[in-house]
Amino acid sequence: MHDQKPTSAELVTAALLYAGAKTVLTGIEACRLHGLRPSALPDDPELHVLIPHDRKIRSVGFVVTERTLRLPAPVNRTGVPLAPLIRATTDAVRRLIDPLVAEELLIEAIQQGKCHPKALLWELNHGTQRGTAVPRRILSDWVDIRSMAESRAKVLSQRLKSPPSHWNAELFDVFGNYLGRPDAWWDDVGLVWEIDSFDFHFRRAAYRRTVDRNTRYATAGIVVVQTLPSQLLDDPAGVISDLETAWQVAASPPRPQVRLAVAA
Numbered sequence: 001m002h003d004q005k006p007t008s009a010e011l012v013t014a015a016l017l018y019a020g021a022k023t024v025l026t027g028i029e030a031c032r033l034h035g036l037r038p039s040a041l042p043d044d045p046e047l048h049v050l051i052p053h054d055r056k057i058r059s060v061g062f063v064v065t066e067r068t069l070r071l072p073a074p075v076n077r078t079g080v081p082l083a084p085l086i087r088a089t090t091d092a093v094r095r096l097i098d099p100l101v102a103e104e105l106l107i108e109a110i111q112q113g114k115c116h117p118k119a120l121l122w123e124l125n126h127g128t129q130r131g132t133a134v135p136r137r138i139l140s141d142w143v144d145i146r147s148m149a150e151s152r153a154k155v156l157s158q159r160l161k162s163p164p165s166h167w168n169a170e171l172f173d174v175f176g177n178y179l180g181r182p183d184a185w186w187d188d189v190g191l192v193w194e195i196d197s198f199d200f201h202f203r204r205a206a207y208r209r210t211v212d213r214n215t216r217y218a219t220a221g222i223v224v225v226q227t228l229p230s231q232l233l234d235d236p237a238g239v240i241s242d243l244e245t246a247w248q249v250a251a252s253p254p255r256p257q258v259r260l261a262v263a264a
Contacts, residue, residue, distance in 0.1 A: 016049070022052055023050065023081065024050045024072060025088075027044065027046075027088060031092055036085075047063055052068075068127075099138065107148070117139050149232060164186055164193065166260060191250040192217055192223065195229060196227065223249055
């Protein structure tokens with residue numbers, strides 16, 4: 001016993017004791033205990049727990065109870081039964097009102113927790129539909145990892161003095177040889193911006209293709225900026241600075257002799 005403010009661990013223990021056997025911790029606190037960065041998670045004074053559907057235990061104080069027919073098999077972390085990260089994340093975003101906050105949490109689960117967007121979307125579609133409209137729309141827009149990063153890049157590009165002129169335009173050299181289909185292209189100066197998917201850990205096999213692509217760009221005299229998806233979230237100012245500097249470099253020599261074909 002002590003008269004200090006209870007620790008997070010003590011609050012979690014109290015919530016589990018209150019809700020009883022077979023209780024599973026989910027939501028923001030479960031995401032934190034799974035190892036997602038606290039700085040990327042919204043503050044939540046409540047603890048969200050899942051209980052079997054046939055038990056009736058009311059929410060009280062800082063404990064939010066949710067009866068479910070889909071009680072997940074818990075993942076044990078330091079003695080705490082946690083919902084798997086995919087379930088914990090979707091339970092968390094269902095209770096978030098701000099779409100930007102929901103987006104940040106989903107990105108964190110994908111980047112740091114290695115949850116695939118399709119798996120998160122599947123969980124949202126197969127659980128309760130309450131509060132899922134915003135996260136389902138976000139995840140549906142991210143057809144794959146690449147489009148998720150590109151979505152964030154497009155928002156960030158609006159802060160540039162000279163935003164890209166084209167997105168996903170195919171580039172060819174003067175002989176008609178295919179060079180690539182960069183995420184962003186500045187046609188006035190011949191600058192390419194590629195958002196790599198390497199740090200998402202899903203497409204490491206594509207690394208060699210990335211090297212070959214960048215070699216084709218360099219041979220054609222194209223200035224290239226490569227950005228990791230995590231940089232868009234962790235260091236947007238640094239990304240902006242890199243792009244502004246690259247634009248100045250690309251604008252110095254004559255524009256490379258390449259042509260583009262805009263994707264339909």
